[in-house]
Amino acid sequence: MNKYITEMIGTFFLVSGAMLGGAMGASLALMVMIYAGGHVSGAHYNPAVTLSVWMRGKIEMKDAVMYWIFQFVAAVIAALVVMYVFNNEGSGACKEAEGWATKAILAEMLGTFALAYVVLNVATAKATSGNSFYGLAIGGTVLAMATALGGFSGGAFNPAVAIGLGVQKSFCWDHIWVYFVGPLGGGALAAIVFSFINPDDK
Amino acid sequence: MNKYITEMIGTFFLVSGAMLGGAMGASLALMVMIYAGGHVSGAHYNPAVTLSVWMRGKIEMKDAVMYWIFQFVAAVIAALVVMYVFNNEGSGACKEAEGWATKAILAEMLGTFALAYVVLNVATAKATSGNSFYGLAIGGTVLAMATALGGFSGGAFNPAVAIGLGVQKSFCWDHIWVYFVGPLGGGALAAIVFSFINPDDK
């Protein structure tokens, strides 16, 4: 249970940081919550990362499912707190242009591939164990990807963040599927690539 | 005594950094003073953090009281230096709108909860001992929380910072109580949550 609470706290600050502080607020919140919670839960805070770590064989399916549930619940709580305590709410409008979805899916897939590739290498690989840079590297990846790709998709790279932003109406609900297809695809691809370039690290 | 001097120096640069350099100046000053003073005093520089560490059982009450005194004295000295050496003074006006206090207390509580939760996990937990990221994580938390929540409360997350800003007239004195209720509540909550998610780390 302590793992699930840790995932919930970290995801709550990541999602509320994204809503109230944009890419910088989200990246910093992610970095610090990874340093705080890594030793308890592994500090995923992201269903796509949990998928990737599960494919890599470093989390059991039962735990992975529970992580997903707690991550989504935390995102919804963050949305409600931001809306009803801090009165910050989007319009919910779906104003993306024709052809937006293709670019957005590829942007989310590329960004989440980078994120999960970094997570697997800095937080689960034998060769980097005991390092002090894992939070900086993972938070830095989200900021790098949001800087480069945020203009195409909003830069969630995380289905839980997307659900939160959907409830809070910064994202349009009709496009939420984009943030499942792209990130889960990117996370899965990262797990495959990781096992290819680290053949001896099971 | 060397611990108390260390708390005083660190808090002085944190508070004067907040006055003269805003959220970035304060966060960077906090990060570097934590790296400089952590090995001497634990580098709290914040009465809410000292409360949280005391509840966690990692500082004795006598020392905690002395830390509080030196932190508040340092904040007042910082305010006087900023006012009378650098001629930087606020208006002292209390212009917050109706309903401000509720949001501000919750913002300060959430932000200080995150801060103390990160401190307890990166600077007092057995599982992370010997790491090189504690200053980055703690300074990064203040910057993350100021980015997301600073608009609601000014983003002190620290009663000593609030006292300093009150003396220097950037904060309105009538609202100083907000910066005791919120941060001390957040710090206390973090200690409770920490002991729940780290049951074997006494």
Place this chain on the structure above:
Amino acid sequence: MNKYITEMIGTFFLVSGAMLGGAMGASLALMVMIYAGGHVSGAHYNPAVTLSVWMRGKIEMKDAVMYWIFQFVAAVIAALVVMYVFNNEGSGACKEAEGWATKAILAEMLGTFALAYVVLNVATAKATSGNSFYGLAIGGTVLAMATALGGFSGGAFNPAVAIGLGVQKSFCWDHIWVYFVGPLGGGALAAIVFSFINPDDK
């Protein structure tokens, strides 16, 4: 082969980060890809760095040639993805003023000297082995040099980045030679200086 794939992935994100995210996007992408791939390939992502590491004797010529090939291929792929997926393309115009090339070569040489000097000292020297700062130091060097020298040359410090920007038409093809002469000269100089200041580290 896993080393070459790692070089390709890292260089792809570095080059696309430069195109879509500027100096900040490129520096952050470099930092995180170094942390992710350092344990596999050494994380050069830059033909000038590979030259410098080869002169220092820490990579064999056969591998160095393969690194170059994969770095350039990754840069071209990044350019094509940015152009045809994200519709981001430069004008290809050669509008630099008379006398530009001299300053640009010196800027690229100085910046790449600093980059390779930092790489050799933080990622190949015995005295710093096992550190957690190598990605921060190397990514930070690119950001420092782009901040100071980017105005004179565009701030590539990397022939593969230049080829990518040339294909994507942000750089003028007639000036691509500048980004080979400057960076390769700077990288070679760094290898010579390194062996002078670290005489016992072969």
Place this chain on the structure above:
Amino acid sequence: MNKYITEMIGTFFLVSGAMLGGAMGASLALMVMIYAGGHVSGAHYNPAVTLSVWMRGKIEMKDAVMYWIFQFVAAVIAALVVMYVFNNEGSGACKEAEGWATKAILAEMLGTFALAYVVLNVATAKATSGNSFYGLAIGGTVLAMATALGGFSGGAFNPAVAIGLGVQKSFCWDHIWVYFVGPLGGGALAAIVFSFINPDDK
């Protein structure tokens, strides 16, 4: 000799970074040059830091004098390169208002005190030996102090940087003495305070 060359290279990039990249360029250059050169020379790049480390007993007087010479020479070379290669020159005008010097000396003294206090604690103290954060902490201190205090003095915190900026005419020569009195005073004070709070670390 390898130590002196290291001091010269680091100081060159610090001073040219300050001229061409402002506080961010200087702080980043300092951070990365500390990580690159720390294992060779201790990476002072600053006569006030060298004074402080000498008072702390971690460098011999003969070396300290040589460090000073190479630091000042590097600053002058940086100024000449910036002026004659990159055509970047200040006006040399002395336009500071009445009363400027008192604030500037105190700003330089406070900022350099913080800098030397951080250096002594993170790069020379037994209790922090082997850490990976020394460059981040020291570079971060310069950025923190420049953010808070740069408006009062220009934010050199380093006599060699001041000499470089004087030659390059960004600083007024008549005021160069301010950047010796303030920083050397701050550095000396830091050595005294360090020995007081670390009584067992000789």
